[in-house]
Amino acid sequence: MSDYDDTYTESQVIMTAVKIIAPFTLTYGLFMTFHGGDAPGGGFQGGTVVGVTVLMLAFAFGIEPTRQWLRNSFITGLVTGGVVIFGAIGLGMIALGGEFLEFYKLKEVFHIKPKWGLEAVEIGGISLIVSGVIISLFFTMAAGFTPDRPSGTGGVSGVDVDDAPDAAEPEVSDDD
Incomplete structure (x- = not known):
């Protein structure tokens, strides 16, 4: 059993600060994503x-409510969607007769700037992958790892709490 209290404690100061700051950080993150080819960021x-x-919302309003709000299927969809978009654009360049992610084929075939291929990869692929991975890693680490919990709750796969010996009580055999 752990020696620390890991229960969520509500703080009106943190909740109010996050309510004020979160829209600005989200807007800034989207700005960086959409202006990645023309300015620092991406x-x-x-x-x-x-x-x-x-993550800031999870710290302010609780990890479990945030985890329930962003279901695993949504986060998996973010990462998978980003990988599919990235791969589709790369393979699309091969289909146009170029190399993987060779955006100059866009100019030759469609007469558009190669920059738009890079923008599509950054906005539709990389940003979705990175945000999904950060969120999923946070939720995975927040679940913790304790060998005495059954699988599905952060424990060792296949170990049931009832079947595991208690560390505080040593097993006694009949041979003693």
């Missing part, structure tokens, strides 16, 4: 700021 940095905004 999909990685913007996705990080968006992901950290969700």
Whole structure:
């Protein structure tokens, strides 16, 4: 059993501060994502700021309510969608006769700037992957790891609490 109290304590100061700051950090993260090709930033940095905004909400309003609000299927969809978009754009360039992510084929075939291919990869692929991975890693680490919990609640896979020996009580055999 752990020696610390890990229960959620509500703080009106933190909740109010997060309510005020979160819209600005989310807007800044989206700004960085959408202006990545023209200014410092991009999909990685913007996705990080968006992901950290969700973490900030979890710290203020509780990890479990935030985890329930952002279901695992949604976070998995973010990461999977980003990978699919990234791969589809890369493979699309191969289909146009170029190399993987060779955006100059966009100019040759569609007469549009190669920059739009990079923007699509950053906005549609990288930012979704990064924000989803940050959020999922946070929830995974917040669940913790204790060998005495059954699988599905952060414990060791296949170990049932009833079947595991208690560390405080040594097993006694009949041979003694």
